[in-house]
Amino acid sequence: MKNNTASSVKRLVELLIVSLKLGLTSFGGPTAHLGYFHEEYVRKRKWMDEKGYGDLVALAQFLPGPASSQVGIGIGVARAGVVGGLVSFLGFTMPSVVALILFATLLAGSDISEAGWLHGLKIVAVAIVAHAIVGMSKNLTPDVKRKAIALLALVVTLLWQAAFTQVGVIILAGLVGLWLFKVHDTSDAVSSKFLVSKKMGIICLTLFFTLLGMLPLLRELTGSYWVAVFDSFYRSGALVFGGGHVVLPLLEQELVPVGWIGNESFLAGYGATQAVPGPLFTFAAYLGAVMNGWQGGLFATVAIFLPAFLLIVGALPFWDVLRNHPKIKGAVMGVNAAVIGILLSALYKPIWTSSILRAEDFALAAILFSMLTFWKMPPWIVVLVGAIGGTILSIW
Template sequence: MPEKNSASIKTLLEILFVSTRLGLTSFGGPIAHLGYFHEEYIRRRKWMDEKSYADLVALCQFLPGPASSQVGIGMGVMRAGILGGIVSFIGFTLPSVIALIIFALILKGFDIGNAGWIHGLKLVAVAVVAHAILGMAQKLTPDLKRKAICLMALVIILLWQTAYTQVGVILLAAFIGFIIYKNHNDEDDSKIHFPISRKVGIICLALFFGLLILLPILREASSLDWIAMFDSFYRSGSLVFGGGHVVLPLLEREFVPTGGLSEESFLAGYGAAQAVPGPLFTFAAYLGAVMNGWSGGLIATIAIFLPAFLLVLGTLPFWDQLRRNPNIKGALMGVNAAVVGILIAAFYQPIWTSSILKPVDFAFAAILFSMLVYWKLSPWIIVVTGAIGGALLALLT
């Protein structure tokens, strides 16, 4: 028994170490985070096979909330149960939460949005995401039919950019995949192990919907500021599709018109959120800290990420059986192909369009890509090189 506990503690510490390192170095937004996860968890550590990772990404893209954080939580859960998910979430999220609370308390108004090293980190994201897309495309779009589904997803996502387009594309791809591949017979015996029961999953889903209904009632019945804040952040985290950038208008409507904070403070925090690694949802930590100090920052962080956590724990216990069902497999083949298209669309807008502004940017991104793909250097080396190179380029140009 002690050996088992020792092994569990060792696994949790490993998850904490790896996720914290990702939390300190994962710049570039949710799609870039998926690239970093793919490099670290799938290519280097082989914690999961490519198809299972793609299935997990597809599930988290479909759920409301921060997709990259949900993928990180899912990886932790599969590795070491609920505790693994919590540890993975803490490691990936805490660095940016601490940084943004510090920004809120000390560095408000300090303009870092146009710093050269920030631009260098955007170029790192170009290299990382390009590598992830190439690897996933080889595995998930091997035939012309799936390449066509990928192309369809790419075109629709780029031409109709709404909060619900992504979910619509995934549903359409699932239907097309079901029709085309319903009699497809592959020999994929990969099985995801979920160390949590369906009972726990049902409880988590019940909590998710229960809090969504109960919190507004408590808010009306109580005069406590922290309940009102918790309700605002929880609702924003529950109802957003498409990642951190989509949640910003929701948060602005919740707090700026009501006098919670000024438009200038809101925009300053947004600039700070762009400058730190980790999920953009940690912008909530900044907002909470501006309104109610460091404790407000922690409450806001817990509230905005809690829906994502409950949804992942609620759906994962049922996911493996669904994805192995012959009637569902074809649909998932279509969805996985669409996910590649979604990633390519996000690679162009906003990653490429906000990063590759001059020929020298493309040249530096190509160097970073080569360091990652051909010289196989560790991602943290690529991040440091990108930051230093971006700062030098800003001085030279």
């Protein structure tokens, strides 16, 4: 018994150290994170084989939430159970959470509304999202059918900007994908072992849907500010397909119109999030800290990541049946195409409309985009150049 306990503790400590190292060094967004994970967990440590890792990535792409964080949680679960998943999440996430709470704290003591570097960070957001769209569209919309789905998602999300527009588009795209892309190959059916029971999976999935349905009701019944904040961040985390970039319009619609945070501060934080390693969902830590100090930052972080944790832990025990179902692949193809349209919509509004105000702004955005796309520079360098460029433009 002592040997088993010691072995479990050793695994958890090792998992924390490795995930913390990744949390401190994984720049470049979710796709880059998956590359870092593959190198560390599959090639170097051999905690998971190639097929198992590929299937875990596929599951994370299908579920709403931050894909790279869910893959990290899944690897932790495979290594050391549900506690391992939590440890893996904390190690990968907390470095950027701490950095963004500190950034928000520094902003709180100064008037930044007219700061040139702030405008530069807003222009950085244009370059980052445009770069993400270019990279993702090559794989997610390679044919005419999927380009049409992306176009439809773009038009609908631009012209009908309601709270549940994005999730409605995602559902519709999944149904269209089921119809258009009928995949019948079942020769590659496989099985994996994750250290989580079906009972635990059912509990997590039940809790996910209960919170999703009950929080808006509690928000109306209680009128509590903290319930409202938790509801806004939880729903944003629960209804996002396609990664961290897509959470931007959801959070903007939840926080800016009600006056919880100004548009200037919102986009400044989004730009700053690109400068830190780790998942883009930690943008919530910055937003919560601007609204309610460091306690609010931690509160918002828990709220936005909780649905992702519940979903991945809940889905893992049932993943074999899900991934071996041929029709699921068609739905994923449709959903992924819609993600491109949603990203394009977010690129235009609110990012482009509040950032590119004159020719000089567009010139800086083009330079930053080229640094990312053609010269393959690290995002933190692009953010630094954007801040300096914005300062120069302010005195031009």
